[in-house]
Amino acid sequence: MKENKTKFYNLNECKTEFLFESDAEKVVLKEASKPKKPKIYKKIILNTFIICFFITGLSLVLNHYQANETSKIIASLGRISNSNKLDERLNTASNTLNVVDNNYNDKYEVIINKANPISEETVQNYTIISVEDNIYNGIKLEEETYRNYLKLKENLKERGYYINIRSGFRTFNESKIIYNSYEKEKGSSYAEKYVAKPGTSEHNTGLAFDFIISSNKNVYKTDYESDEYFYLENIAYLYGFIIRYPKEKEDITGYNYEPWHLRYVGADLAKYLKKNNLTLEEYYK
Numbered sequence: 001m002k003e004n005k006t007k008f009y010n011l012n013e014c015k016t017e018f019l020f021e022s023d024a025e026k027v028v029l030k031e032a033s034k035p036k037k038p039k040i041y042k043k044i045i046l047n048t049f050i051i052c053f054f055i056t057g058l059s060l061v062l063n064h065y066q067a068n069e070t071s072k073i074i075a076s077l078g079r080i081s082n083s084n085k086l087d088e089r090l091n092t093a094s095n096t097l098n099v100v101d102n103n104y105n106d107k108y109e110v111i112i113n114k115a116n117p118i119s120e121e122t123v124q125n126y127t128i129i130s131v132e133d134n135i136y137n138g139i140k141l142e143e144e145t146y147r148n149y150l151k152l153k154e155n156l157k158e159r160g161y162y163i164n165i166r167s168g169f170r171t172f173n174e175s176k177i178i179y180n181s182y183e184k185e186k187g188s189s190y191a192e193k194y195v196a197k198p199g200t201s202e203h204n205t206g207l208a209f210d211f212i213i214s215s216n217k218n219v220y221k222t223d224y225e226s227d228e229y230f231y232l233e234n235i236a237y238l239y240g241f242i243i244r245y246p247k248e249k250e251d252i253t254g255y256n257y258e259p260w261h262l263r264y265v266g267a268d269l270a271k272y273l274k275k276n277n278l279t280l281e282e283y284y285k
Helices: 023-033 040-081 092-096 143-158 172-186 188-194 227-239 267-276
Strands: 007-011 014-018 128-130 140-142 162-167 208-214 241-245 258-264
Touching: 092 188, 128 143, 140 143, 143 162, 143 208, 143 227, 143 241, 143 258, 172 188, 208 227, 227 241, 227 258, 227 267, 241 267
Parallel strands: none
Antiparallel strands: 007 014, 128 140, 162 208, 208 258, 241 258
């Protein structure tokens, strides 16, 4: 009986019968049994799809983050606005302010307004630190401003008065978001007239803050006709602070009266301004 010389090769778990004897033919058959690689254009399409999917996803994430940050800032302003109307508001006099020879050698004497903006590069040299023991979280101030604020706070506490900061340092980006939100809601002319652009707000420096003060530790609002406010108004200069936008000076500062807005200028200048009843705009004339 003649021996059967048919050979079997296990290719992809499937027995294939063939009668090729040469090594070359075996290699050809083995290569043919492998899964076919996708053509190059299919790879390009697939990779393009993956990249587009990734970019779209990243864009959605970034937009969601930006929206959240915007809503947080606007919500924060809303809380301030609903409590004693603690919102910055320029007036028409802001368009007539003069450009002055700013003293950038002493950052605490720098005047910042619509006519005299400060650059983001300048502010980057300031040391900004977090405010502690405050009923509102996330507040920051320039370091020397904060140290003197703590001294002022201790003085008030000894008298039974409680001060807290509602709004302190604000980044240029946060100011931009605020400006754009007003521009979108109320129009360009309104925003241009009444809202501080990045670099024109004292909040961009950490040298200024909006506060509340009360004789009741659990009350989060201020009576600007109260004894505690009157006391603060008259001793703030001892610690280098001034009421930056005082009453009956609106045509000079370009801002509406803001009894809640303190600005650190240093003890010497604060004493001089207090004694002579001057604003920074008048000091620089």
